[in-house]
Amino acid sequence: MQVKPTSKSANPGSSEDASGLRMTRQRQEVYRVLLAQRDHPTANDVFMRVKDGLPHISLATVYNCLEVLVEHRLVRQVNFEREPSRYCPNLEEHCHFHDQHTGVIHDVKFKPGVRLGDVLDLPNGAVIEDVEINLRGQLSLA
Amino acid sequence: MQVKPTSKSANPGSSEDASGLRMTRQRQEVYRVLLAQRDHPTANDVFMRVKDGLPHISLATVYNCLEVLVEHRLVRQVNFEREPSRYCPNLEEHCHFHDQHTGVIHDVKFKPGVRLGDVLDLPNGAVIEDVEINLRGQLSLA
DNA sequence: GAATCAATTTAGAATAATTCTTGCTATTGG
DNA sequence: CCAATAGCAAGAATTATTCTAAATTGATTC
Structure with missing residues (x-):
């Protein structure tokens, strides 16, 4: 109509x-x-x-x-x-560290110049669209 | 009985x-x-x-x-x-690559000698208990 | 300004993975 | 053997999230 x-x-x-x-x-x-x-x-x-x-x-x-x-x-x-x-509104490439003591999630940046392919033994022809890195642990004061 | x-x-x-x-x-x-x-x-x-x-x-x-x-x-x-x-019964340190084309999840190993601390700008005093790295993408045939 | 029309919002129902509850059975240590 | 504990089964409950359907919005055109 x-x-x-x-x-x-x-x-x-x-x-x-x-x-x-x-x-x-x-x-x-x-x-x-x-x-x-x-x-x-x-x-x-x-x-x-x-x-x-x-x-x-x-x-x-x-x-x-x-x-x-x-x-x-x-x-x-x-x-x-x-x-x-x-x-998370942080658009920089970063990953997350969950402090299980406080519950706080910290953003963690890569050291400059690091590339995934340098670090991981990726399958041949792998095209990575998305990376998610999550860490759990605690912040020791010592 | x-x-x-x-x-x-x-x-x-x-x-x-x-x-x-x-x-x-x-x-x-x-x-x-x-x-x-x-x-x-x-x-x-x-x-x-x-x-x-x-x-x-x-x-x-x-x-x-x-x-x-x-x-x-x-x-x-x-x-x-x-x-x-x-x-996943694979106990070696590894991460996962999800091929969103086939749905298959591949185990991905780290390249030898790689340490997280070398790659990530971790908060001071962070003790990592667990690491989870998930990749999504596809295996291009080219 | 009114009409139009898709996009958006809303409230509540539905979904689905996981966890919980309860009663029972099996196993172990004494 | 007996008591205590751990594990199992079936189904109910939980809960973050998605879906549904109806109402609203708002940009655009008349």
């Missing part, structure tokens, strides 16, 4: 940011919350924080927003074992 | 193996299945395979056995994203 040309109805120009993502109020808030407190919160943590600014937001929406932000590579999803996913 | 046919029922004489684990028939079967087909099966995969030899085993028991084997470090638990856990 639509006689519409619909040429660009789906995704109007000025509503998207550089990564092609429509920045709705909810997505903004979710993203803002992640940037504001970089402690690798879970979806539920984010939910609780976002409610300050958007009291009517639903948990499903938080999940949707996080999913979209991850897809658009503005945010990384961090999984430790089978614990609830955590979210 | 039965007056105790102890001698050969389920668990012959020496009950524990080197790792202090009581090797029941169920744990044996679970472990055997993991060793027999090293394709990183899920708990449910293991369940189905074990049923050949032990038709009455329950899924809960498979989970229990896997948990115990992991605790005793005879088996490693492998988690990719939030997918069901997989189990």
